Amino acid sequence: MLIYKATELVNFAQGDLLMLGAFVAYMSVAWWKLDYWVAFLIAVVVVGAFGALLDAVVLRRVIGQPQFAVVMLTIGLGAMFRTFASVTWGSEIYTLPTPFGGVTTIGGVTLSHQYLSIIVGTLLLCGALYVFFTHTRIGVAMQATSQNQLAAYYMGIPVKLIFSLIWAISAGVSAVAGILLSPVTLIDTNMGLAVAFKAFAAAVLGGFGSIPGALVGGIIIGLIELYAGATLSEGLKNTAPYIVMLVVLAIRPQGLFGTLARKKV
Amino acid sequence: MAEPILKVANIETYYGPIMAIRGVSFEVPEGGIVTILGSNGAGKTTVLKTICGVMDPQKGSVVFQGREIQRMDPDKVMRLGISHVPEGREVFPFLTVRENLRMGAFTRRDSDGVAQDLEAVFGYFPVLRERADQRAGSLSGGEQQMLAISRALMARPKVMLLDEPSLGLSPKLVKDIFDIIVRINRERGVTILLVEQNANMALQTADYGYVLEVGRIVMADTCERLVEKEDIKEFYLGIKEQGARGQRRWKKRKTWR
Numbered sequence: 001m002l003i004y005k006a007t008e009l010v011n012f013a014q015g016d017l018l019m020l021g022a023f024v025a026y027m028s029v030a031w032w033k034l035d036y037w038v039a040f041l042i043a044v045v046v047v048g049a050f051g052a053l054l055d056a057v058v059l060r061r062v063i064g065q066p067q068f069a070v071v072m073l074t075i076g077l078g079a080m081f082r083t084f085a086s087v088t089w090g091s092e093i094y095t096l097p098t099p100f101g102g103v104t105t106i107g108g109v110t111l112s113h114q115y116l117s118i119i120v121g122t123l124l125l126c127g128a129l130y131v132f133f134t135h136t137r138i139g140v141a142m143q144a145t146s147q148n149q150l151a152a153y154y155m156g157i158p159v160k161l162i163f164s165l166i167w168a169i170s171a172g173v174s175a176v177a178g179i180l181l182s183p184v185t186l187i188d189t190n191m192g193l194a195v196a197f198k199a200f201a202a203a204v205l206g207g208f209g210s211i212p213g214a215l216v217g218g219i220i221i222g223l224i225e226l227y228a229g230a231t232l233s234e235g236l237k238n239t240a241p242y243i244v245m246l247v248v249l250a251i252r253p254q255g256l257f258g259t260l261a262r263k264k265v
Numbered sequence: 266m267a268e269p270i271l272k273v274a275n276i277e278t279y280y281g282p283i284m285a286i287r288g289v290s291f292e293v294p295e296g297g298i299v300t301i302l303g304s305n306g307a308g309k310t311t312v313l314k315t316i317c318g319v320m321d322p323q324k325g326s327v328v329f330q331g332r333e334i335q336r337m338d339p340d341k342v343m344r345l346g347i348s349h350v351p352e353g354r355e356v357f358p359f360l361t362v363r364e365n366l367r368m369g370a371f372t373r374r375d376s377d378g379v380a381q382d383l384e385a386v387f388g389y390f391p392v393l394r395e396r397a398d399q400r401a402g403s404l405s406g407g408e409q410q411m412l413a414i415s416r417a418l419m420a421r422p423k424v425m426l427l428d429e430p431s432l433g434l435s436p437k438l439v440k441d442i443f444d445i446i447v448r449i450n451r452e453r454g455v456t457i458l459l460v461e462q463n464a465n466m467a468l469q470t471a472d473y474g475y476v477l478e479v480g481r482i483v484m485a486d487t488c489e490r491l492v493e494k495e496d497i498k499e500f501y502l503g504i505k506e507q508g509a510r511g512q513r514r515w516k517k518r519k520t521w522r
Contacts, residue, residue, distance in 0.1 A: 143360060144368045148358070154355070155371050156339070
């Protein structure tokens with residue numbers, strides 16, 4: 001969910017890729033009786049490949065078009081995926097059986113292993129992505145491509161391939177997120193939407209393009225939701241994060257951690 | 266003259282319906298420095314973009330080392346040994362200086378050679394060594410220009426295309442950068458095609474020059490002879506005949522029109 005903040009392309013279908021990932025994993029486990037970890041791997045690879053395909057077939061055509069076209073396209077794609085999912089899997093709610101049962105108590109706080117798996121998984125993922133983007137040739141080339149496409153061309157970086165790879169990775173990461181989240185949100189065709197909106201709010205709050213910002217933004221959104229749920233009326237629980245987001249944007253348009261890029265002439 | 270390393274013949278390039286290059290031909294001899302002069306909108310940048318493959322010509326050919334490269338993808342052209350220092354530097358603002366330079370060597374596999382070239386580049390521009398771990402976006406305009414040149418050099422090119430390296434720099438810096446360009450040419454044998462508005466500097470630096478106006482080459486000669494021409498003096502170097510200013514201005518026409 002975080003990568004796209006780094007590539008300056010907002011993907012509103014991200015949440016739905018996440019949903020697809022969860023469904024693929026569910027299918028592998030429930031229908032084909034595969035092991036959880038195998039299913040995990042399958043989901044990541046399948047959705048990742050799907051992401052690359054999406055880029056090659058659909059999104060490459062809108063490169064160079066205004067940002068708005070991309071936004072509309074991804075929203076449309078998201079809607080398509082949701083419809084596709086509800087046609088294929090129906091509108092029931094599924095649960096993905098996970099190997100994470102039981103609870104652990106750390107310093108007086110009791111955590112179920114399911115939540116723990118989400119936290120650890122997220123940390124591992126972020127760590128891996130961070131290392132990839134800053135320490136590998138391809139990772140740095142991806143950053144370079146997102147910062148200045150034309151110059152990337154001049155450097156002999158195969159820009160189109162890089163774009164497909166970025167999509168594959170981001171779709172794969174979405175799938176991971178979908179699987180990790182599935183015990184909490186349960187799997188249904190709209191699970192992606194709710195998550196994507198919150199993630200979007202978190203990213204905006206933290207400052208677009210800033211990965212630590214997005215993480216902190218996510219924590220803030222989560223906390224606000226929690227407190228709003230406890231102290232305010234039920235309806236406000238879901239709107240409170242967005243109200244805060246608006247206020248923050250009014251005061252600090254670049255987000256809490258964002259840096260405004262100033263171009264030197 | 267030996268067979269030119271780069272030969273452009275009758276290229277015509279369009280931006281949509283607008284013809285930006287109207288049949289331009291020129292040659293760049295191996296190991297030389299050739300300049301293309303021209304004012305705003307003459308089509309200088311378009312010529313370079315056509316050579317390096319970012320834009321495709323409708324007609325004509327670009328021949329590099331005996332091989333036609335028009336309509337080739339820019340990353341392939343780059344691999345053949347043509348690097349481009351784009352107008353306005355176009356560094357990667359959020360990468361460090363070192364990472365920017367590594368990106369310049371993206372197409373290369375020999376890490377020893379890359380490390381060597383990194384040292385060589387730091388030798389040409391010591392200030393980049395000091396700034397190696399800063400984000401490129403935080404550099405001054407001059408430093409960014411140095412970085413852009415260095416980044417192109419990291420690919421160990423045979424030909425370097427330089428688009429307005431003097432843009433927005435102080436005269437002192439322009440002088441320094443042109444000195445380095447000459448050194449790169451002499452010491453590393455890199456052929457240079459230099460596109461400039463700063464005709465004075467360009468003519469001092471290059472061996473041979475072409476004058477481009479509204480998409481056409483209107484004059485071609487050695488730089489020594491070009492500086493002597495009246496039109497060049499008046500329109501590109503700003504040297505005007507004394508006493509005749511105001512009155513003569515409207516009468517005076519370029520001889521090639």
